[in-house]
Amino acid sequence: MGVDLSEIIQRKIIKLDDLKGKIIAIDAYNALYQYLAAIRQQDGKPLMNRFGEITSHLSGLFYRTINLLELGIKPVYVFDGKPPELKYKELERRIKVKEEAEKQYQKAIESGEIEEARSYAQRAIRLTDRMVDDSIRLLTYMGIPYVKSPSEGEAQAAYIAKKGDAWAAASQDYDSLLYASPRLVRNLAITGKRKVPKMDAYVEVLPELIILEEVLSSLKITQEQLIELGILIGTDYNPEGFERIGPKTALNLIKKYGNLRMALKSINIEYKDEYDKIKSIFLNPNVTDNYKLEWNLPDEGKVISFLTGEKDFSQERVKNALQRIRQSPVFKKSQSGLEAWFG
DNA sequence: CTCTAATA
DNA sequence: TATTAGAGG
Numbered sequence: 001m002g003v004d005l006s007e008i009i010q011r012k013i014i015k016l017d018d019l020k021g022k023i024i025a026i027d028a029y030n031a032l033y034q035y036l037a038a039i040r041q042q043d044g045k046p047l048m049n050r051f052g053e054i055t056s057h058l059s060g061l062f063y064r065t066i067n068l069l070e071l072g073i074k075p076v077y078v079f080d081g082k083p084p085e086l087k088y089k090e091l092e093r094r095i096k097v098k099e100e101a102e103k104q105y106q107k108a109i110e111s112g113e114i115e116e117a118r119s120y121a122q123r124a125i126r127l128t129d130r131m132v133d134d135s136i137r138l139l140t141y142m143g144i145p146y147v148k149s150p151s152e153g154e155a156q157a158a159y160i161a162k163k164g165d166a167w168a169a170a171s172q173d174y175d176s177l178l179y180a181s182p183r184l185v186r187n188l189a190i191t192g193k194r195k196v197p198k199m200d201a202y203v204e205v206l207p208e209l210i211i212l213e214e215v216l217s218s219l220k221i222t223q224e225q226l227i228e229l230g231i232l233i234g235t236d237y238n239p240e241g242f243e244r245i246g247p248k249t250a251l252n253l254i255k256k257y258g259n260l261r262m263a264l265k266s267i268n269i270e271y272k273d274e275y276d277k278i279k280s281i282f283l284n285p286n287v288t289d290n291y292k293l294e295w296n297l298p299d300e301g302k303v304i305s306f307l308t309g310e311k312d313f314s315q316e317r318v319k320n321a322l323q324r325i326r327q328s329p330v331f332k333k334s335q336s337g338l339e340a341w342f343g
Numbered sequence: 344c345t346c347t348a349a350t351a
Numbered sequence: 352t353a354t355t356a357g358a359g360g
Contacts (some may be wrong), residue, residue, distance in 0.1 A: 311358065312360050
């Protein structure tokens with residue numbers, strides 16, 4: 001979920017081509033989750049291999065990564081570690097929501113309501129450890145770097161961008177901005193047409209770029225105020241937010257009163273120590289310097305035996321895709337001995 | 344979502 | 352060459 005800043009911040013629609021030559025730190029959970037939600041058959045079931053194991057996330061990860069490489073974009077996938085204590089309540093809530101969705105899904109199936117079933121199926125999606133392991137395995141075979149965060153993936157991705165090892169962080173959530181990523185790319189994993197729920201209509205989803213400095217200067221607030229603004233709206237660590245306070249009211253309060261403590265005082269809400277803890281999660285996130293970013297040609301034998309042998313991908317398609325990796329500008333340049341893209 | 348084949 | 356339907360796993 002994350003903090004909802006969509007109503008008050010500027011975004012630039014960009015073309016994927018604008019990211020040519022850039023390193024992008026992708027929030028892996030976020031991307032995998034979206035593949036699981038989007039890659040479905042007409043009846044709403046995800047793609048599965050002969051053992052009934054879900055493979056939608058691998059299909060999305062594989063083909064999307066290749067497309068990025070072909071555009072000259074260098075992806076690095078950033079995975080979550082152990083969530084902060086403060087997130088446990090929210091994680092439990094999400095599990096409950098999923099369990100409920102699962103029940104409603106079964107109900108809808110029994111009564112033959114396909115549309116309903118599809119919608120509940122999406123809400124019931126779970127990203128298992130097995131799925132994460134398989135994804136890491138695929139990335140390793142493909143020669144794509146990944147980083148495991150000690151804690152939140154978004155925090156680590158933001159840190160990598162902040163240090164300048166990546167040009168931007170990529171996620172659907174705005175939390176990266178609270179973690180001070182200088183740039184955030186949204187809609188990187190998913191672009192194209194997306195069905196509007198319950199309507200027979202489609203909207204075009206385009207990649208967009210958000211520049212932290214521009215957000216702060218246009219809102220006329222500091223980084224610390226952005227974090228406090230986030231807490232007012234509600235974050236993963238205080239998902240309930242505050243009664244009747246959305247993005248706009250929160251912004252007004254922060255600007256008028258300068259900080260969270262005074263903003264809360266103005267509406268007669270007691271300040272809790274917990275808010276300081278949330279602030280410090282964003283200001284001093286648990287991240288690591290222990291990573292190495294290196295893009296290598298895929299180990300083709302391993303990719304083929306994994307995807308076609310275990311996951312039932314078509315051999316022809318996988319081979320075709322591997323060919324595209326070899327031809328991608330990222331490797332073409334280094335193979336022909338020309339100057340590397342990133343010195 | 345992305346791929347491929349079919350179609351204009 | 353560009354667009355679209357259906358399949359992929």
